Amino acid sequence: MEQIKKYNLNHLRELEAESIYVLREVAAQFENPALLFSGGKDSIILVHLSVKAFWPARIPFPLVHIDTGHNFEETIAFRDKLTEEIGAQLIVGSVQESIDEGKAVEETGYNASRNLLQTTTLLDTIEKYKFDAAIGGGRRDEEKARAKERFFSHRDEFGQWDPKNQRPELWNIFNGKKNMGENFRVFPISNWTEMDVWQYIYMENIDIPNLYYTHVREVFKRDGVWLANAPFMTRKPSEKVEKLRVRCRTIGDISCTGLTESTADSLEEIIQEIAATRITERGGRADDKR
């Protein structure tokens, strides 16, 4: 299904080579990196790329999951199976703990989400384990604000992004030098689009959670987006629960993961659906609409 023209890589192989290069730079330039794993497709391909980058050695960094406690069950099961398969260490940072310790305050109201609280837990986890680089699955095509993000994104000693201290990135030379207490976010799949991610999953036959395929679920509609009917979701009286065939286009905290009506039950069908869709990936993210 894939042909290598003489000394020419197709675009997916070129993107893969770039991402593997970045992952190896992280391993070489940092002392204590970690891979942020959310259970979504982008972090799943990050893990896949990491396995490829270092094989036959195991990946030289742990997976870190910032757990909001409001997950799809399938996400946790998938996470545990994957970490066991690749023999990686899993570290879980708990948003519930941050709330219990008074470091974060639970949002209230109908649109309450723990998505924003994740930042506190993430920064605490980075500090606790003294990670100097956190690898994430952010892509520049996700939204306008990310279009200028670096591969190596510098954070000051407060974990903050300072636009004045972002370094120009030339050729494939990455500058990971830093002072004590500072760290980096690294985005190896910066140049991938949503379509590239799906095509790569298809090409490499990567296992993904069943949530991405069509399934029947209890859902209700809010602000034009279908949300899952879960125990900790507070519905307004007007929001009626329906049973529909849906799938996730992105997976995150359950409170803000929009579901798409879909009958796609294979990767080919998902790809067709994405090629035909006229709404961006984040159009279904409830947290963007607030």
Add this chain to the structure above:
Amino acid sequence: MQEEEFSSKAYLDMELLRFTTAGSVDDGKSTLIGRLLYDSKSIFEDQLEAVKRASIKKGNETVDLSLLTDGLRAEREQGITIDVAYRYFATPKRKFIIADTPGHVQYTRNMVTGASTANAAIILIDARNGVTEQTHRHTFIASLLMIPHIVVCVNKMDLVDYTEEAYEEIKNNFSDFAAKLAVKDVRFVPISALNGDNVVEKSKKMLWYHGGTLRYILENIHIGSDHNHIDGRFPVQYVVRPQRDEFHDFRGYAGRVAGGVFRVGERVKILPSGFTSKVKSIISYTKELKEAFPPMSVIITLEDDIDISRGDMIVKENNGPKIGQDIDIMMCWMSEKPMMLNGKYAIKHTTADARCLIKDVKYKVDVNTLKKVTDDKSIGLNEIARVSLRTTKPLFYDSYRQNRKTGAIILIDEATNTTVGAGMIV
């Protein structure tokens, strides 16, 4: 959206083209990018809705495509450094990465950054103004960074009545100027980004133009020869030593091929030690490959047990790079803090780290007139100069002209750790 064209299998065989667009808002750069994205159906409904709302807010009657990418004004207000923005679109033939950079002289460093990874540069010329200082600057930077392909878009043809004469005059002027620079492949296309003429759709107003549309050109530029396939260069990035029983004796050298084609069984030399060996295997995950070429990321194993670490380079036995501590570079200064003559900086070159001393400024280039200035050795932000360096240890390098990977360096301020200079080895 043409679904059949995006069938899963066709998409797997696409090539990737990275191009840079230099120009200012006044040249219609944002409109052009907006038009490319819009006419390639890479704009989603929710994005378009947002642009429509913004256009109405601004009092426009039609949808202003430049708003799709334009964050420039907002950035000015917020005082954030204006920067390179990366944008993506795909046609059934190719996937494109646009490095979108503002074009004024004070943003030279952004243009250099965007140009460093580009296969092609789009140079926008306003048909009413013709070739200007800004055109000179953009073309000079494209040639300095050795962007292999240049596409000159003569824009706003609607404002010169779509006349062939206006286009031809600009084409001739540009060609005269470009003859003085190291640009190999230059193409021209008359367009109106505002009306969509010759961007994606062929213009009905310029029947005298027989060439392809901009999108056609971008889809068909031959990029197969953009990498150096002759001089074998493999900078060792990371040494893979698995701590597991079944791979106990495994020692692999991970890296990205920077030049040439490496084949199993071939004799290679390791720098700096000078030891020679043979390529035992080339590994990409669980697959064993026969050969590796740029820009592949692979692991190479050797027949002999040699001490090799990050920053070393595996090269062909009879075709090595230059080795030395005294190098001359063309440098673009990227920091608000001026360059210190006789100052010391950290230097990064391929996977190697060293320190260096800035020994001399030979001349600096006025980026507008391209004249050499020899009596001023002070180098500030956005200035380009020929500089001599002395490094603390030998670098294994080629001239930038021969290899954009092994001929490039960055300088880092050791106090702040920020990247302050980008250099192309002469």
